Amino acid sequence: MFREFVLDLRNIFGFSDKSTVFHNIDPRIKMTYTLLTILVAASINNIITLLILVALNLILIIIGKIPISKLVSTFRGLLVFSALILIINIALRVVLSWLSLTTVSLTEIFYSVGTAITRLILVALSLIVLIDTTTPREVVQGLASLGISYRYLYSIVLLFRFIPIIFDEILSIYDAQRSRGIELEKVGLIEKIKRLKSIIIPAFVCSLLRAKDLYEALELRGFGYSKKRTFYNQLKITSKDVFFIGFIIVIYGLCFFIQPFIT
Amino acid sequence: MAKIIVSVEGLTYNYPKTKTPALINVNMDVSEGEFVVIAGPSGGGKSTLCRVLTGLIPHSYGGELRGSVYINGINVAEKGPRSIVGLVGTVFQVPENQIVNLIVEEELAFTLENLNIDPSIIRDRIDQVMKELGIEHLRKRNTLELSGGEAQKVLIASVLALKPKILLLDEPLAHLDPYSAANLINLLNELNKKDNITIIVFEHRLSDIVKYADKLIVLNKTITMSGQPRDIVRELIIKGDQSIETPVTAELSHKIGLSKIVLDIDEFINETNLMRSPHSYDCRNYTSFDEDTSNEDGDKVIVIRDLWYEYPNNKVALRNINLEVNRGEVIALIGANGAGKTTLLKHLNGLLKPTRGIVTVYGHDTRGKSVTELSNYVGIVFQTPLHQFFEETVIDEVLVAAKIRNIPNAYEKALNLLKFLGIDHLAEKSPFELSVGEQRRLAIASILIYDPPILVLDEPTAGLDKGWKSEIAELLNQLLKNGKTIIIATHDIEFLTSLYVSRVIVMNKGEIITSGSPRRVLYQYEKLVSSHVIPPQIIQITRKLALDNVFKPLRTSEFLELIRTARCKSV
Numbered sequence: 149m150f151r152e153f154v155l156d157l158r159n160i161f162g163f164s165d166k167s168t169v170f171h172n173i174d175p176r177i178k179m180t181y182t183l184l185t186i187l188v189a190a191s192i193n194n195i196i197t198l199l200i201l202v203a204l205n206l207i208l209i210i211i212g213k214i215p216i217s218k219l220v221s222t223f224r225g226l227l228v229f230s231a232l233i234l235i236i237n238i239a240l241r242v243v244l245s246w247l248s249l250t251t252v253s254l255t256e257i258f259y260s261v262g263t264a265i266t267r268l269i270l271v272a273l274s275l276i277v278l279i280d281t282t283t284p285r286e287v288v289q290g291l292a293s294l295g296i297s298y299r300y301l302y303s304i305v306l307l308f309r310f311i312p313i314i315f316d317e318i319l320s321i322y323d324a325q326r327s328r329g330i331e332l333e334k335v336g337l338i339e340k341i342k343r344l345k346s347i348i349i350p351a352f353v354c355s356l357l358r359a360k361d362l363y364e365a366l367e368l369r370g371f372g373y374s375k376k377r378t379f380y381n382q383l384k385i386t387s388k389d390v391f392f393i394g395f396i397i398v399i400y401g402l403c404f405f406i407q408p409f410i411t
Numbered sequence: 412m413a414k415i416i417v418s419v420e421g422l423t424y425n426y427p428k429t430k431t432p433a434l435i436n437v438n439m440d441v442s443e444g445e446f447v448v449i450a451g452p453s454g455g456g457k458s459t460l461c462r463v464l465t466g467l468i469p470h471s472y473g474g475e476l477r478g479s480v481y482i483n484g485i486n487v488a489e490k491g492p493r494s495i496v497g498l499v500g501t502v503f504q505v506p507e508n509q510i511v512n513l514i515v516e517e518e519l520a521f522t523l524e525n526l527n528i529d530p531s532i533i534r535d536r537i538d539q540v541m542k543e544l545g546i547e548h549l550r551k552r553n554t555l556e557l558s559g560g561e562a563q564k565v566l567i568a569s570v571l572a573l574k575p576k577i578l579l580l581d582e583p584l585a586h587l588d589p590y591s592a593a594n595l596i597n598l599l600n601e602l603n604k605k606d607n608i609t610i611i612v613f614e615h616r617l618s619d620i621v622k623y624a625d626k627l628i629v630l631n632k633t634i635t636m637s638g639q640p641r642d643i644v645r646e647l648i649i650k651g652d653q654s655i656e657t658p659v660t661a662e663l664s665h666k667i668g669l670s671k672i673v674l675d676i677d678e679f680i681n682e683t684n685l686m687r688s689p690h691s692y693d694c695r696n697y698t699s700f701d702e703d704t705s706n707e708d709g710d711k712v713i714v715i716r717d718l719w720y721e722y723p724n725n726k727v728a729l730r731n732i733n734l735e736v737n738r739g740e741v742i743a744l745i746g747a748n749g750a751g752k753t754t755l756l757k758h759l760n761g762l763l764k765p766t767r768g769i770v771t772v773y774g775h776d777t778r779g780k781s782v783t784e785l786s787n788y789v790g791i792v793f794q795t796p797l798h799q800f801f802e803e804t805v806i807d808e809v810l811v812a813a814k815i816r817n818i819p820n821a822y823e824k825a826l827n828l829l830k831f832l833g834i835d836h837l838a839e840k841s842p843f844e845l846s847v848g849e850q851r852r853l854a855i856a857s858i859l860i861y862d863p864p865i866l867v868l869d870e871p872t873a874g875l876d877k878g879w880k881s882e883i884a885e886l887l888n889q890l891l892k893n894g895k896t897i898i899i900a901t902h903d904i905e906f907l908t909s910l911y912v913s914r915v916i917v918m919n920k921g922e923i924i925t926s927g928s929p930r931r932v933l934y935q936y937e938k939l940v941s942s943h944v945i946p947p948q949i950i951q952i953t954r955k956l957a958l959d960n961v962f963k964p965l966r967t968s969e970f971l972e973l974i975r976t977a978r979c980k981s982v
Contacts, residue, residue: 349801361508370496370525380520380533
């Protein structure tokens, strides 16, 4: 379980170095697309419209040849959240009905839980497109072109570069500890929490050592040397970008306006 | 006379809050275009001096620095690392910790961008440096997917893109397998000879690199020796220095009384008159050495049949592995990084379960047993000791595995074990305060405490200097006498020759390429080379002398013995 969980997280955080249609779209456009998706997902309450949007984004993902394993990892990760939404929703409604504030029907619960989960999936899909086909540095470059200082932005790059490394390290630590009999899975909750320190402490120590190395590397390579910096490849919005975002705006706009009519 | 480009005078340095200095009165000069190797024991101040030369000390570390450090006329101790960006390219020990970006191309641009250089110039430089280092195929690759050797090359490319005058490397070979290490050393030599870049390498494994050096410096808090590599290596050998690994050819040329110390195999062949046809020796009666020590009929403690393993991302890591391990054997797994050694080891205690095939340990199928149960038979010591330590003291760390198993008299046993390993005086210290060699032994102790009959070690010599290595070898030989079965995965092939290995197994791309007694396997030159394994130097020499069809020495002492007896009978 622990192993699969960490591997999924690692997989979600990875950029895939293949070249797809989405790889060539301007990072600012892709960020706008993700932002629009989040806005639309938040403002639409109709499950059918949301499902249409999910289908549309899935088509985009298939066209973009984003690895299926990434989708699987993401959905497995979302399962936990989905279960939480379900439990909280039911609990909340049951409590409310006890207090006789509202009446509750099972269909209603399922409808609202379904809507929430579909919304979550929709947002996740657009994030996959962004994360999988944009390097964090391109995001930095995109935001820097809007005038935000690269010194703060570069922590995004470091996050994406080092989180997978740290996850791998946690797995190695987990294996090393299990090899001398520190089992995390088949023990009670309290013992489990106690034993978790056998993972957390080595992971912390190793990460500190990495952080020191990284700090030195940044220092020696002139990071923060001057207030402004150049980027070796210039960003330019092309007709392809305009077409893509125009298409998204039209579709999302349509969905937004027709949703009151769908029942 | 070439211009002095690095000048250190009267350098003494104390880290903050320490009384004993890390460096004492260091004086050295490096001329432009020189290739300098700085060797010395671990803890002798190599990393400290390297950080002084980059300006990180005292700029980022604080502490008290006396004396002067000038790089190309810049007072770097005063002005800090930013004063020499672009002039000095630095690469430290762990490649993956120094790569900042996710794409190789972005990494190469990184420093140039920071220095505000024009994008079109950056693009030209990237193209140029990729071509020079032959890494164009890596351009769009994710830096997380690079091998150690590739990562090291990308880092070097990223500093070369700045066109530095000096390249500074701190133990660049430590995380590479010997094959990648040899590649890197050749690259450094080329950069030095062709582009006249000054190279300064801090390294204690001199074997392959020292032949290219113009100057060898030995640092142990202060500079104890400095001069022509041949002279310094001779002194090291005469003194019997245990901290620095010298080339086997140097030791041989000293022992057979050549007039000069030879640092390179080809030169050794030329220098010796052994080149004469082997038929001029009557070698029929040469001393025979212990042959196959493996007992094929012993108790089989591990049996692996048709093992395949596929990672969740569908990458096949092991292909059709068949292996039987007898009680009391010492088995060595060799192969380049990524050959599947660690993946195979993880099957021995059930950390990984076969995708296909079967692994049994003392008759138990690993698929039906938990890791904890299997760990009672197979104790694995992994490559990085720091991945284990979480207790406050050394003794508590040893006791962890004993407590889980409710071993009686654990405390006394732990103390005895620490004594056996020679680290009992450290029992109350924090594991994090120990030296790398001590940490390695503590990691072994934390497994030995529950006395598993099979001990598995993954790269037990990683990061250790020669002295620590021979102590680990001694320890393993002792454990073998006590009846343990030992399995070692390593690319430190010279280390293997100091053990009583019964069988060597060569792996490449998840497959067993060949296996058998060390003498049989290590002389299969072509198979080793195609598996990216570099045979021990003694074997390369014997082979180049075309003597390998006559005798097959593994160690320097055997080689000398053979030469002696062969000479006696020369016709």
